[in-house]
Amino acid sequence: xxxxxxxxxxxxxxxxxxxxxxxxxxxxxxxxxxxxxxxxxxxxxxxxxxxxxxxxxxxxxxxxxxxxxxxxxxxxxxxxxxxxxxxxxxxxxxxxxxxxxxxxxxxxxxxxxxxxxxxxxxxxxxxxxxxxxxxxxxxxxxxxxxxxxxxxxxxxxxxxxxxxxxxxxxxxxxxxxxxxxxxxxxxxxxxxxxxxxxxxxxxxxxxxxxxxxxxxxxxxxxxxxxxxxxxxxxxxxxxxxxxxxxxxxxxx
Numbered sequence: 001x002x003x004x005x006x007x008x009x010x011x012x013x014x015x016x017x018x019x020x021x022x023x024x025x026x027x028x029x030x031x032x033x034x035x036x037x038x039x040x041x042x043x044x045x046x047x048x049x050x051x052x053x054x055x056x057x058x059x060x061x062x063x064x065x066x067x068x069x070x071x072x073x074x075x076x077x078x079x080x081x082x083x084x085x086x087x088x089x090x091x092x093x094x095x096x097x098x099x100x101x102x103x104x105x106x107x108x109x110x111x112x113x114x115x116x117x118x119x120x121x122x123x124x125x126x127x128x129x130x131x132x133x134x135x136x137x138x139x140x141x142x143x144x145x146x147x148x149x150x151x152x153x154x155x156x157x158x159x160x161x162x163x164x165x166x167x168x169x170x171x172x173x174x175x176x177x178x179x180x181x182x183x184x185x186x187x188x189x190x191x192x193x194x195x196x197x198x199x200x201x202x203x204x205x206x207x208x209x210x211x212x213x214x215x216x217x218x219x220x221x222x223x224x225x226x227x228x229x230x231x232x233x234x235x236x237x238x239x240x241x242x243x244x245x246x247x248x249x250x251x252x
Contacts, residue, residue: 061116061120061141064122064123067082069084072183094133116151126155127163152176154177157180167208170212177216180217183195185202185238192225206242215246217245218246
Protein backbone atom coordinates (compact mmCIF):
# COMPACT_ATOMS: atom_id res chain seq x y z
CA UNK A 1 0.00 0.00 0.00
CA UNK A 2 1.29 3.46 -0.87
CA UNK A 3 1.93 5.79 2.04
CA UNK A 4 1.90 9.57 1.97
CA UNK A 5 2.07 12.50 4.36
CA UNK A 6 -1.13 14.46 4.85
CA UNK A 7 -1.17 17.85 6.53
CA UNK A 8 -4.20 18.51 8.74
CA UNK A 9 -5.46 21.84 9.98
CA UNK A 10 -5.76 22.33 13.74
CA UNK A 11 -9.51 21.73 13.65
CA UNK A 12 -9.07 18.60 11.51
CA UNK A 13 -6.40 17.33 13.88
CA UNK A 14 -8.72 17.78 16.88
CA UNK A 15 -11.46 15.80 15.12
CA UNK A 16 -8.97 13.05 14.26
CA UNK A 17 -7.72 12.82 17.84
CA UNK A 18 -11.27 12.62 19.19
CA UNK A 19 -11.93 9.44 17.17
CA UNK A 20 -8.47 7.83 17.00
CA UNK A 21 -7.99 4.52 18.83
CA UNK A 22 -11.66 4.25 19.80
CA UNK A 23 -13.53 0.97 19.45
CA UNK A 24 -16.20 2.38 17.16
CA UNK A 25 -19.10 0.27 15.81
CA UNK A 26 -19.38 -0.99 12.23
CA UNK A 27 -22.58 -1.56 10.30
CA UNK A 28 -21.34 -5.07 9.49
CA UNK A 29 -21.61 -6.43 13.03
CA UNK A 30 -24.41 -6.72 15.56
CA UNK A 31 -24.37 -6.09 18.42
CA UNK A 32 -21.83 -3.36 17.69
CA UNK A 33 -18.33 -3.95 19.07
CA UNK A 34 -18.55 -1.53 22.04
CA UNK A 35 -21.41 -3.62 23.47
CA UNK A 36 -19.50 -6.93 23.45
CA UNK A 37 -18.70 -8.42 26.84
CA UNK A 38 -16.51 -11.33 27.84
CA UNK A 39 -18.84 -12.67 30.54
CA UNK A 40 -21.76 -14.91 29.59
CA UNK A 41 -25.14 -13.52 30.56
CA UNK A 42 -27.54 -15.70 32.54
CA UNK A 43 -30.47 -14.76 30.30
CA UNK A 44 -31.00 -16.99 27.28
CA UNK A 45 -31.70 -15.58 23.83
CA UNK A 46 -35.36 -16.52 24.16
CA UNK A 47 -35.65 -14.77 27.53
CA UNK A 48 -34.16 -11.62 26.02
CA UNK A 49 -36.60 -11.79 23.12
CA UNK A 50 -39.53 -12.28 25.48
CA UNK A 51 -38.51 -9.11 27.31
CA UNK A 52 -38.92 -7.23 24.05
CA UNK A 53 -42.66 -7.81 24.29
CA UNK A 54 -42.80 -5.20 27.04
CA UNK A 55 -41.60 -2.53 24.59
CA UNK A 56 -44.48 -1.08 22.57
CA UNK A 57 -42.42 1.17 20.30
CA UNK A 58 -42.08 0.68 16.55
CA UNK A 59 -39.16 -1.55 15.58
CA UNK A 60 -36.62 -2.00 12.77
CA UNK A 61 -35.72 -5.11 10.80
CA UNK A 62 -32.29 -5.97 9.42
CA UNK A 63 -31.92 -8.98 7.12
CA UNK A 64 -28.44 -10.22 6.28
CA UNK A 65 -28.08 -12.14 3.01
CA UNK A 66 -24.61 -13.67 3.48
CA UNK A 67 -23.83 -14.70 -0.11
CA UNK A 68 -21.64 -13.20 -2.84
CA UNK A 69 -20.58 -14.26 -6.33
CA UNK A 70 -16.95 -13.30 -5.65
CA UNK A 71 -14.82 -12.16 -2.74
CA UNK A 72 -13.86 -8.51 -2.32
CA UNK A 73 -10.51 -8.65 -0.51
CA UNK A 74 -11.27 -5.74 1.83
CA UNK A 75 -14.49 -7.34 3.12
CA UNK A 76 -14.95 -7.88 6.84
CA UNK A 77 -18.59 -9.00 6.65
CA UNK A 78 -20.08 -12.39 7.39
CA UNK A 79 -20.29 -13.93 3.91
CA UNK A 80 -20.03 -17.11 1.87
CA UNK A 81 -18.81 -17.14 -1.72
CA UNK A 82 -20.89 -18.93 -4.36
CA UNK A 83 -19.32 -18.52 -7.78
CA UNK A 84 -20.82 -20.11 -10.91
CA UNK A 85 -19.07 -23.43 -10.35
CA UNK A 86 -20.26 -23.75 -6.78
CA UNK A 87 -23.78 -22.63 -7.71
CA UNK A 88 -24.00 -25.55 -10.16
CA UNK A 89 -23.34 -27.95 -7.28
CA UNK A 90 -25.66 -26.31 -4.77
CA UNK A 91 -27.83 -23.19 -4.87
CA UNK A 92 -28.29 -21.98 -1.25
CA UNK A 93 -31.03 -19.43 -1.89
CA UNK A 94 -34.20 -21.51 -1.44
CA UNK A 95 -32.88 -23.09 1.75
CA UNK A 96 -31.94 -19.64 3.06
CA UNK A 97 -35.42 -18.27 2.38
CA UNK A 98 -37.06 -21.26 4.02
CA UNK A 99 -35.12 -20.67 7.24
CA UNK A 100 -35.70 -16.92 7.04
CA UNK A 101 -39.46 -17.37 6.75
CA UNK A 102 -39.44 -19.60 9.83
CA UNK A 103 -37.69 -16.83 11.74
CA UNK A 104 -40.17 -14.22 10.46
CA UNK A 105 -43.06 -16.34 11.75
CA UNK A 106 -41.35 -16.60 15.13
CA UNK A 107 -40.78 -12.88 15.50
CA UNK A 108 -44.33 -12.09 14.43
CA UNK A 109 -45.50 -13.79 17.62
CA UNK A 110 -43.09 -11.70 19.67
CA UNK A 111 -43.75 -8.28 18.18
CA UNK A 112 -47.48 -8.81 17.66
CA UNK A 113 -49.08 -5.49 16.69
CA UNK A 114 -45.97 -3.30 16.84
CA UNK A 115 -45.24 -1.50 13.59
CA UNK A 116 -42.18 -1.84 11.40
CA UNK A 117 -40.54 1.56 10.88
CA UNK A 118 -37.37 0.52 9.04
CA UNK A 119 -36.17 -2.38 6.89
CA UNK A 120 -32.61 -2.79 5.68
CA UNK A 121 -31.21 -5.59 3.54
CA UNK A 122 -27.47 -6.07 3.90
CA UNK A 123 -24.87 -8.69 3.18
CA UNK A 124 -23.12 -10.23 1.54
CA UNK A 125 -25.04 -9.23 -1.54
CA UNK A 126 -28.83 -8.92 -1.15
CA UNK A 127 -29.26 -9.00 -4.93
CA UNK A 128 -27.60 -12.42 -4.88
CA UNK A 129 -31.25 -13.44 -4.57
CA UNK A 130 -33.07 -13.52 -7.89
CA UNK A 131 -35.66 -10.83 -8.54
CA UNK A 132 -38.58 -13.28 -7.95
CA UNK A 133 -36.96 -14.49 -4.72
CA UNK A 134 -36.45 -10.92 -3.54
CA UNK A 135 -40.09 -10.22 -4.30
CA UNK A 136 -41.19 -13.34 -2.42
CA UNK A 137 -39.13 -12.36 0.62
CA UNK A 138 -40.66 -8.89 0.83
CA UNK A 139 -44.19 -10.26 0.35
CA UNK A 140 -43.57 -12.56 3.31
CA UNK A 141 -42.39 -9.66 5.47
CA UNK A 142 -45.38 -7.50 4.60
CA UNK A 143 -47.76 -10.40 5.24
CA UNK A 144 -46.55 -10.69 8.83
CA UNK A 145 -45.66 -7.16 9.90
CA UNK A 146 -47.54 -3.89 9.67
CA UNK A 147 -45.58 -0.94 8.33
CA UNK A 148 -45.38 2.32 10.23
CA UNK A 149 -46.11 5.57 8.44
CA UNK A 150 -43.34 6.60 5.98
CA UNK A 151 -40.95 3.72 6.71
CA UNK A 152 -37.37 3.75 5.46
CA UNK A 153 -36.77 0.64 3.35
CA UNK A 154 -33.22 0.32 2.08
CA UNK A 155 -30.86 -2.17 0.48
CA UNK A 156 -27.16 -2.56 -0.31
CA UNK A 157 -26.50 -3.55 -3.92
CA UNK A 158 -23.51 -4.67 -5.96
CA UNK A 159 -23.64 -2.88 -9.36
CA UNK A 160 -22.05 -5.93 -11.01
CA UNK A 161 -24.93 -8.30 -10.25
CA UNK A 162 -27.92 -5.98 -9.89
CA UNK A 163 -30.34 -6.12 -12.82
CA UNK A 164 -33.23 -4.02 -14.07
CA UNK A 165 -35.54 -6.76 -12.81
CA UNK A 166 -34.05 -6.35 -9.33
CA UNK A 167 -34.64 -2.60 -9.42
CA UNK A 168 -38.23 -3.07 -10.60
CA UNK A 169 -38.92 -5.43 -7.70
CA UNK A 170 -37.34 -3.01 -5.22
CA UNK A 171 -39.55 -0.22 -6.52
CA UNK A 172 -42.64 -2.42 -6.38
CA UNK A 173 -41.83 -3.43 -2.80
CA UNK A 174 -41.59 0.18 -1.57
CA UNK A 175 -37.81 0.52 -1.22
CA UNK A 176 -36.80 4.16 -1.09
CA UNK A 177 -33.01 4.07 -0.60
CA UNK A 178 -30.34 2.11 -2.46
CA UNK A 179 -26.72 1.92 -1.30
CA UNK A 180 -24.22 1.21 -4.08
CA UNK A 181 -20.87 -0.40 -3.25
CA UNK A 182 -18.54 1.88 -5.23
CA UNK A 183 -15.37 1.81 -3.06
CA UNK A 184 -13.02 3.28 -5.72
CA UNK A 185 -13.12 3.97 -9.48
CA UNK A 186 -9.39 3.48 -10.11
CA UNK A 187 -8.88 0.26 -12.13
CA UNK A 188 -5.56 -0.61 -10.48
CA UNK A 189 -7.16 -0.34 -7.04
CA UNK A 190 -10.17 -2.35 -8.16
CA UNK A 191 -8.00 -5.18 -9.48
CA UNK A 192 -6.00 -5.24 -6.24
CA UNK A 193 -9.15 -5.74 -4.16
CA UNK A 194 -10.93 -8.02 -6.69
CA UNK A 195 -13.79 -5.57 -7.24
CA UNK A 196 -13.64 -4.47 -10.89
CA UNK A 197 -16.59 -2.30 -11.93
CA UNK A 198 -16.36 0.57 -14.38
CA UNK A 199 -17.59 4.10 -13.93
CA UNK A 200 -19.97 3.54 -16.87
CA UNK A 201 -21.50 0.50 -15.15
CA UNK A 202 -22.14 2.40 -11.94
CA UNK A 203 -23.46 5.37 -13.91
CA UNK A 204 -25.96 3.17 -15.74
CA UNK A 205 -27.27 1.72 -12.46
CA UNK A 206 -27.51 5.21 -10.95
CA UNK A 207 -29.52 6.41 -13.94
CA UNK A 208 -31.93 3.49 -13.60
CA UNK A 209 -32.26 4.19 -9.86
CA UNK A 210 -33.09 7.83 -10.53
CA UNK A 211 -35.81 6.81 -13.00
CA UNK A 212 -37.41 4.97 -10.09
CA UNK A 213 -36.92 7.86 -7.63
CA UNK A 214 -34.65 5.99 -5.23
CA UNK A 215 -32.49 7.95 -2.82
CA UNK A 216 -28.92 6.94 -3.70
CA UNK A 217 -26.07 6.25 -1.28
CA UNK A 218 -22.46 5.52 -2.29
CA UNK A 219 -20.12 3.44 -0.14
CA UNK A 220 -16.47 4.50 -0.54
CA UNK A 221 -13.35 3.15 1.18
CA UNK A 222 -10.03 4.90 1.77
CA UNK A 223 -6.81 3.11 2.65
CA UNK A 224 -7.07 0.52 -0.14
CA UNK A 225 -3.93 -0.74 -1.96
CA UNK A 226 -2.48 1.67 -4.54
CA UNK A 227 -4.73 4.56 -3.53
CA UNK A 228 -3.02 7.94 -3.61
CA UNK A 229 -4.21 11.45 -2.96
CA UNK A 230 -4.37 12.00 -6.73
CA UNK A 231 -6.30 8.80 -7.48
CA UNK A 232 -8.78 9.48 -4.66
CA UNK A 233 -9.27 13.02 -5.96
CA UNK A 234 -10.19 11.57 -9.35
CA UNK A 235 -12.57 9.07 -7.76
CA UNK A 236 -14.28 11.83 -5.76
CA UNK A 237 -14.64 13.96 -8.91
CA UNK A 238 -16.34 11.03 -10.66
CA UNK A 239 -18.58 10.48 -7.65
CA UNK A 240 -19.63 14.13 -7.78
CA UNK A 241 -20.59 13.71 -11.43
CA UNK A 242 -23.14 11.12 -10.33
CA UNK A 243 -24.44 13.29 -7.44
CA UNK A 244 -25.39 10.65 -4.85
CA UNK A 245 -27.71 11.84 -2.09
CA UNK A 246 -25.40 10.50 0.59
CA UNK A 247 -21.84 9.19 0.83
CA UNK A 248 -20.57 6.69 3.41
CA UNK A 249 -16.76 7.06 3.47
CA UNK A 250 -15.10 4.24 5.40
CA UNK A 251 -11.51 3.57 6.43
CA UNK A 252 -10.12 0.15 5.50
